[in-house]
Structures are given as C-alpha cells and as structure tokens.
Amino acid sequence: MPTAENIPGSKKAHAAAGRGFSARVRLRTLVNIRWFAVAGQFISLVAVYFALEFQFDLIPALAAVALSALFNLYLQYRYRAARQLSDREASLQLAYDLTQLSALLYLTGGVQNPFSVLLLVPVTISATMLSRRATLRLLSLAIFLSVALVQWHAPLPWGEPRLSFPPLYLWGMWVGLALTMVFLVLYAVRVSEEARRRADALTATQAALAREHQLAALGALAAAAAHELGTPLGSIMLAARELTADKSIPEPLSSELELIHGEARRCRAILEELASSHADSDINHFDDLPLEAIVRQAAEPYAHRGKRIRIESAAAAGDGLPVVPNRAEIRHGLGNFIENAVRYATEEVHVRLHGKDDSIVIEISDDGPGFDPAIMDDLGEPYVFAARPHFQPDPEDEIAGGLGLGIFIAKTLIEQTGGRVTFSNNKPGGACVAIAWDRHQLTRGAKTEE
Secondary structure, X not given: OXXXXXXXXXXXXXXXXXXXXXXXXXXXXXXXXXXXHHHXXXXXXXXXXXXXXXXXXXHHHHHXXXXXXXXXXXXXXXXXXXXXXXHHHHHHHHHHHHHHHHHHHHHOXXXXXXXXXXXXXXXXXXXXXXXXXXXXXXXXXXXXXXXXXXXOOOOOOOOOOOOOOOHHHHHHHHHHHHHHXXXXXXXXXXXXXXXXXXXXXXXXXXXXXXXXXXXXXXXXXXHHHHHHHHHHHHHHHHHHHHHHHOOOOOHHHHHHHHHHHHHHHHHHHHHHHHHXXXXXXXXXXXXXXXHHHHHXXXXXXXXXXXXXXXXXXXXXXXXXXXXEEOOHHHHHHHHHHHHHHHHHOOOEEEEEEEEXXXXXXXXXXXXXXXXXXXXXXXXXXXXXXXXXXXXXXXXXXXXXXXXXXXXXHHHHHHHHOOOEEEEEEOOOOOEEEEEEEEHHHHHOOOOOOO
C-alpha cells in the first residue's frame, strides 16, 4: 500500500530521506570504477619502476593494488552486481578507496605525486550520489589524509639528484588540493540535489497526469458498460419474468426465478444511474470544448471551499475564445493554480479569460497576501516553501501543501501544452498567475475551431 513516505516530493518523503538517505548507486558502478582504478594503478607503478627506472617500494605498492582487486572479487562473489547500495555501504566503500589511494601516495611521494589529484574522485562520486552527511564525512577524511600525506610520505620516485620541495610549497599544494575538494563538493552537491528534486517532482507530475487520465478512462468505461450491459440484462429480466409466469414450475424454482428477476432489475437500475450521471456530468474528457467550459470544469471542485470563484470571459467583448481539445494537462494545471488561489484568498478568486490578437490569456488572481517577494524568482521550481503570513499547511495535502510542488506540477503541465506561465502580485494586493497560449497552438488538434 502506498504511504506518504512513498510519494515522490511529499513532506514525509523528505523527512524519511533525512533519516536514511537511499543511495542512488549500484554495486556494479563502484566495482567497475574500482577495476579501472586497479588497472591504472598497476600500469602506472610498473611503468614508473621498470620503464622510467625510478626507485620506490614496489612490493608494498603492488600489495595495496592487489588488496583492491581482492576486495572487488569478494564483492562480485558475495553480492549481486545490480544490488542497490545503501548510503552507509556506498560511503564505506568510497572511504576504503580513499584510504587505499592514500596508502599508494604515501609510498610514492605524498602530495608531491601528480596523481594526488585523484583524491578528488571518491569525494566527487559521493557528492553526486550520496547524502550530504556522507559526503561531508568523506570530505573530512580526504582532507585529513591529505594533511597526513604532507607530513609523512616516502620520497617522490625520481632520478639523481633527488627532487625535494620546500615545506611551504608542499603546504601550498595541499591548500590548493583542499580548496578544490571543498568547492567541487559544494558545486556537485548543489547540482545533484537540484537534479534529484526535479526528477522527484517530474515523477509526481507524471503521477498526477496519469491519475487524471485514469479518472477520464473510468468515466468512459462506466458509460460504455451501462450501454453494453443494458441489453443482456433486459433479456435476462424478460426470460425470468416469463418463466415466473409459468404455473407448471415448482414453487422453490419459481422463488429463485423471482430473485434473479429482482437482482437483474437492480443491476439495470445501477447501470442506468451510471449512464445518467456520466451524461449529466459537465466533464467530457474526449470532446473539444470552449476554453471557458474547461476553466469551469477545473474550478468546479473548489467552488465550495468558502471562497467565491468569479469567472469572467471576454468573449462577449468580441475577442473570440476558441474551442480547444479537452486535454487533461490543461484541466489539471488550471485546477492546481485555482486551488492554490482558493487556499490563500481572503474572500474571492477572480479568473479572467481574454484573447489578444493571436494569443489567449487566462489570469487567475486572489485577494490574499500575494506571493512572498523573497521566493518570486523561484516560483515554478520544485520544493519552494511559500512563507505566507497566515498559511496553515493542509495535513491531508502531502504532495503540494507548502512545498511549492503543486505550482511546479501545474506549470509543467501547462508548458507541455505550449503555454507560458508568469507570476506577479496585484497592486491592490493578492497574487496573480497569467497563462498565455498562442491561439493556433492551443486549438491544434481540435475538431471544431473558431
């Protein structure tokens, strides 16, 4: 059963992520990266020792490389390659890689070794795939190990005379390496977290749109079932009534026939009610409708929440609002914006439709406190926490309430239909969302256009 913690983008999902981040890395990924590292380390050690004839402790260095190879073989034998690692498991493996690389650098010159920049690799992988806490721990470990490599290390493999750097230069190299680690981690964490948030938000958008399509299909299925089952149920009722009228049928069987006739009549009444409710519904998910009718459909679920929704069309002024395909994206996107306006409005939500030359514009405004200027530039992005003075989060709204995800979903759906969404505050007070379409793009696919 889905829970709030399983809903992408929900508040409880974010709380769960804070308690135990789920690493987005498979075991095969780290194992393959480690095999590349093992191959590169082995080739480098052999080339420096035999080709360049630089002297260093080759056997301990090869032992460190062999240990990584054995570790990889153990992981491949013990676990499935497609296993999804937890945050803790992945961070421990990357900590091992940092330690093994530091051991190799200790044997080959410390931070003087040009390959010391490879200390950035495990930290960068963590920043892009693991939690912020795990990344900070790995960053701390990397900085600690790099400090140790400045203080303690074997001589840099070199010919005669031996190459020796002054301590000030070594510490300068360490400062450059440490600053690179810090800035790279900060950048990677910011970009990867934004990508994760957007991916979760797009998943929620797709779920909302899929739910809208399922509701549309369910209504059509109910109408089709009522139509198709009406005839066979009528035949059953007729046969049962004729058999009941036959006096030669024994009493127990006659009672059963009366029961069949009654239940068939009940099923037919239910189907007629379904067909009637579908026919009387304002929503027809498969027909082209005037744009104003679609707006009224989107606003109808929120018309009884204590706020007045006033819909004003400029069609009477001669602007000519078009007939458009009744797309779920438009309906759901407008519904989200109207719901948001109703939530913050004091008394009234005003929806105004008008056409300008080759464009169609819908403005949704409320008389509430308006958008917080501090987040105005970020509206439409997922997980923007709207700080409105008297806003009380809806405990039942686990997806959109207070996260800014509802606006992101609405904006994304509208943009999929070619619309452009802008946010502003009205001068008298209150928020305004303006949605503009190119007239020809909005009516594309409609069977009946103006």
